Amino acid sequence: MGGKHANKLREVQREITFYLQLFPLVSFVDTTRSWERLMSRAHPYKDTADELHRVHHSEHGIRFNTETLKVTELGDQGVTQSPEVFEEKRSERTSIRSVNLDQLVVLDDVGKGAVLTFSQILAATNNFSGRSLIGEGGFGSVYKGKLPNGLEIAVKRHDTSSHQGEEEFMAEIDVIPKLRQENIIELIGFCVQGKEWILVYEYISNGSLASIIRDETKRTSLNWSKRLKIIEGISDGLLYLQKHSAMCIVHRDIKASNILLDHEMNAKISDFGLATKLAPNATAEVLVRGTWGYADPEYVATGIISDKTDVYSFGIVLLEIISGKLCVSESNIKGTSQRVIFPEFALKNRKKLHKLIDPSLGAKKHERAQIMQCLRVAMLCIRDRAEHRPTMSEVVTMIPSSKTPKDRKVPALFLSKLYACTQHMKVLNAFCSLSVF
Incomplete structure (x- = not known):
């Protein structure tokens, strides 16, 4: 009994320490955010809104024009150069300010070790050497590193021009x-020293789902x-993000390059x-940002997000996994325009869904039968409204499982959703007039 109380006390002390170290960072960011909200409201700017409302709304797909930003996705943890990220224009990009917080705060309740300083990050990445560089992302450069205890880490260093x-x-x-969930990437800590803003994650060895789909040899395996x-x-x-994390979290950027795969091919959302x-069950109006081809068309047109926003993006990723094709055409990736393969191709072939299957699968x-079931689920997820x-x-109850019910860890509460799922499938079957192999 005494041991349990001691453990609880230590946990509380760690949380207090963590938030005390966070105060200097929060105070100046709060001021900056307040000013930015006044200058840039959450709803779309008039010129952006006018453009987005010219969008074609139908079950046969959607087209929208946005300012495309050239960025590079995470490399060894999933890098690909593609100008596919968009956002509404901001009145002013907020720059990183100098903060006097010379310390990396490690979440030691996860059991990863002691507090690290910026100098220890330098040591872990060999002074951010070129050999340690594994990719470039929208936030900045990503380096592979190793802590003295042998733990491999991915260090994301902010680029001031980002x-x-x-x-x-x-x-x-x-x-x-x-x-705390096995399919969510673990943030080991962060560092703020002067203009250095650094995020430290667990290192994921197999990189991103996008990098594997793009590589024919890896994909066929x-x-x-x-x-x-x-x-x-x-x-x-x-x-888990929507129902079991004590808050409903909308990711807003679910895509193949943000799905990392560990050495056992376990997916990690990053x-x-x-x-x-x-x-729960709420909506919010936010600044429209995301990735071309993956973004929920209703969210893009209105700026309103809900728990269905990520469902659309998941449907696109599901189609990518089954088809072995990324949703944005690679051939036009360096041009001024991009061709979005999904959902147009999927909807065009909705009566012959088997045409979407990667020929290298050899199922x-x-x-x-499992593949066809997943395709049906994907078609439900990518509906415009x-x-x-x-x-x-x-969705979880409809996806065929490779696990036993015990291993699947789906709460009994969601078994009551099966009737609703059945109704969804009836609608889809009528919509697709599905053919089988």
């Missing part, structure tokens, strides 16, 4: 430390059981820079 800044940094350190495992991991992670917390007979999409809890 369009991302305090808001994304604060979203990461505000959201991820509170999450992904049999159906591995792909289904990835699908289950992503869906379980999203369900990059929470755009994450927004909602009350067995019992696997084909949020009210016509299933919830994430319904």
